[in-house]
Amino acid sequence: MGMTITEKILADHSGRSFVEPGEIIDARVDIVLANDITAPLSLEEFEKVGAKGVFDNERVVFVLDHFTPNKDVISAENCKKIREFSKKHQIKHFYEGGNCGIEHALLPEQGIVVPGDVVIGADSHTCTYGALGAFATGMGSTDITYAMVTGNIWFKVPESIKFLCYGKWQKWVTGKDLILHIIGMIGVDGALYAAMEFDGEAISTLSMDSRMTVANMAIEAGAKNGIFKVDEKTISYIKERAKRPYKIFESDKDARYKQTIEIDVSKIGLKVACPHLPSNVVDVEGLKDIEIDQVVIGSCTNGRLEDLETAANILKGKKVASWVRCIIIPATPEIYRESIKRGFIEIFMEAGCIISPPTCGPCLGGHMGVLAKGERAIATTNRNFIGRMGHPESEVYLSGPAVAASSAIKGRIAHPEEVL
Amino acid sequence: MIYKGNVWKFGDNIDTDIIIPARYLAHTDPKTLGEHCMEPISPDFSKKVKKGDIIVAGANFGCGSSREHAPIAISALGIPVVIAKSFARIFYRNAFNKGLALIEADVYDLAEEGDEIEIDVFSGTIKIKGNTVKAKPIPPFMMELIEAGGLINYLKKKLEEKK
Numbered sequence: 054m055g056m057t058i059t060e061k062i063l064a065d066h067s068g069r070s071f072v073e074p075g076e077i078i079d080a081r082v083d084i085v086l087a088n089d090i091t092a093p094l095s096l097e098e099f100e101k102v103g104a105k106g107v108f109d110n111e112r113v114v115f116v117l118d119h120f121t122p123n124k125d126v127i128s129a130e131n132c133k134k135i136r137e138f139s140k141k142h143q144i145k146h147f148y149e150g151g152n153c154g155i156e157h158a159l160l161p162e163q164g165i166v167v168p169g170d171v172v173i174g175a176d177s178h179t180c181t182y183g184a185l186g187a188f189a190t191g192m193g194s195t196d197i198t199y200a201m202v203t204g205n206i207w208f209k210v211p212e213s214i215k216f217l218c219y220g221k222w223q224k225w226v227t228g229k230d231l232i233l234h235i236i237g238m239i240g241v242d243g244a245l246y247a248a249m250e251f252d253g254e255a256i257s258t259l260s261m262d263s264r265m266t267v268a269n270m271a272i273e274a275g276a277k278n279g280i281f282k283v284d285e286k287t288i289s290y291i292k293e294r295a296k297r298p299y300k301i302f303e304s305d306k307d308a309r310y311k312q313t314i315e316i317d318v319s320k321i322g323l324k325v326a327c328p329h330l331p332s333n334v335v336d337v338e339g340l341k342d343i344e345i346d347q348v349v350i351g352s353c354t355n356g357r358l359e360d361l362e363t364a365a366n367i368l369k370g371k372k373v374a375s376w377v378r379c380i381i382i383p384a385t386p387e388i389y390r391e392s393i394k395r396g397f398i399e400i401f402m403e404a405g406c407i408i409s410p411p412t413c414g415p416c417l418g419g420h421m422g423v424l425a426k427g428e429r430a431i432a433t434t435n436r437n438f439i440g441r442m443g444h445p446e447s448e449v450y451l452s453g454p455a456v457a458a459s460s461a462i463k464g465r466i467a468h469p470e471e472v473l
Numbered sequence: 474m475i476y477k478g479n480v481w482k483f484g485d486n487i488d489t490d491i492i493i494p495a496r497y498l499a500h501t502d503p504k505t506l507g508e509h510c511m512e513p514i515s516p517d518f519s520k521k522v523k524k525g526d527i528i529v530a531g532a533n534f535g536c537g538s539s540r541e542h543a544p545i546a547i548s549a550l551g552i553p554v555v556i557a558k559s560f561a562r563i564f565y566r567n568a569f570n571k572g573l574a575l576i577e578a579d580v581y582d583l584a585e586e587g588d589e590i591e592i593d594v595f596s597g598t599i600k601i602k603g604n605t606v607k608a609k610p611i612p613p614f615m616m617e618l619i620e621a622g623g624l625i626n627y628l629k630k631k632l633e634e635k636k
């Protein structure tokens with residue numbers, strides 16, 4: 054009986070030659086991650102357990118990205134706690150200052166996560182690393198404490214759903230449109246507890262940045278993880294970055310899937326998720342005269358170089374509508390620096406955008422762009438739940454960077470062809 | 474373990490930004506978190522709910538983020554158990570780790586707000602308005618966690634055994 058890539062990684066990390074969906078296993082973890090919101094709770098539990106130290110100071114990672122640079126006193130106190138803990142336990146991967154970016158953009162970029170890993174993070178979008186052929190999933194702070202201390206955690210082996218993608222991509226269409234299309238089709242619990250495996254010829258032509266966008270939003274379909282096979286693109290991305298040796302796993306031909314869904318990507322256009330669920334997906338052409346107050350281009354979903362490049366290509370020589378705040382957030386310092394070098398930041402500033410330091414900020418209604426009552430935003434983020442970006446009576450539309458940038462110019466939700 | 478309380482009804486896809494909005498996440502103390510529980514859709518919830526009351530919800534309760542602040546906020550109001558058609562995965566783990574019991578059962582259409590409901594967590598039997606509904610059994614490993622008093626006590630025991 055064959056196994057899927059997810060099953061193989063889990064079997065490998067639990068010292069077994071075979072696992073099957075539904076089994077509860079105890080697995081070794083390669084990386085344990087927490088951030089400024091979730092680490093404080095983990096550290097409180099750590100104290101309660103009375104543990105002497107972490108299982109490996111090179112495999113516990115803290116990224117202080119949500120409310121940083123600290124938005125208020127209480128956030129500052131939280132970060133201080135994590136900083137002191139990191140010093141005491143000599144945590145190698147501690148990110149807070151000029152080296153800090155949004156965790157799920159930062160870890161792959163810095164080569165902290167590699168193919169074949171098992172990664173758990175106290176953040177639901179930890180599933181992003183599946184783009185590298187790793188098994189990665191989000192958990193709560195208490196599970197993270199357990200893994201920080203023992204280097205292990207229990208899993209229920211998930212069933213896998215295969216998304217077999219074929220066909221040629223339309224102009225402008227990216228990974229964001231694919232994943233919005235899928236969530237619109239299967240719903241926010243369409244892959245509940247399952248692994249979403251993305252495969253097919255259309256996937257091999259997808260950039261690494263776009264694959265990360267797709268894996269990132271697997272959680273928005275309720276999935277445990279999203280995963281891609283390792284190909285030449287993965288290798289060329291990882292080769293210069295990897296901080297550890299890596300292992301490549303691949304699904305067997307006779308692996309078992311709960312379901313296989315075929316998708317002709319040539320039929321997918323530019324997509325927008327309307328308030329208040331990521332599954333309220335429509336074609337951008339179907340949205341007429343939706344005026345906006347704010348645009349956010351950033352986040353762990355779409356704050357990578359490819360996203361900023363797309364936005365820059367659209368905003369070049371144009372102006373943001375006078376009543377719109379267009380906030381651009383490079384996801385990491387490396388992306389920021391590269392955007393300066395390539396002239397994107399100049400383009401954004403000329404167009405009248407606001408440039409934020411790398412932070413989650415407005416994505417979760419934290420700071421750096423919170424919405425007032427009745428305001429409306431279009432964002433390249435991943436969630437549009439009620440009140441996600443601020444007041445409970447504000448609204449968030451989700452799209453890729455091309456639609457977001459075009460909308461900034463028009464002051465209403467717009468297709469790139471309308472502005473170019 | 475038998476719980477008896479009055480029903481508060483919530484629909485499908487109640488996400489963690491509803492259970493506890495992100496702007497309160499810098500807080501870790503249960504009292505503050507409880508005060509803002511369900512605020513976006515029911516601003517007075519924390520004032521009206523009574524200790525021992527029970528939440529009955531539709532599908533995919535707890536979807537969204539991994540914030541443990543969500544089960545903490547619910548527990549802080551004295552709600553011992555949530556009954557829903559289904560739960561989001563991370564929320565499911567978090568709740569049990571934190572000692573909030575979750576029961577998968579379909580009583581949504583049966584229950585009305587304010588109804589008295591009784592639930593035996595171990596046998597999974599729910600009684601409401603003269604009806605008896607059988608819930609999906611809690612997986613044995615989760616039972617072990619509840620019996621140990623949550624994941625942290627379970628780990629404590631393990632570390633002591635090692636010594």
Ligand code: SF4
Pocket residue numbers: 119155156157176178352353354412413416417434435
């Ligand atoms: S950018 Fe948004 S979704 Fe991503 S980790 Fe930060 S808050 Fe979460």
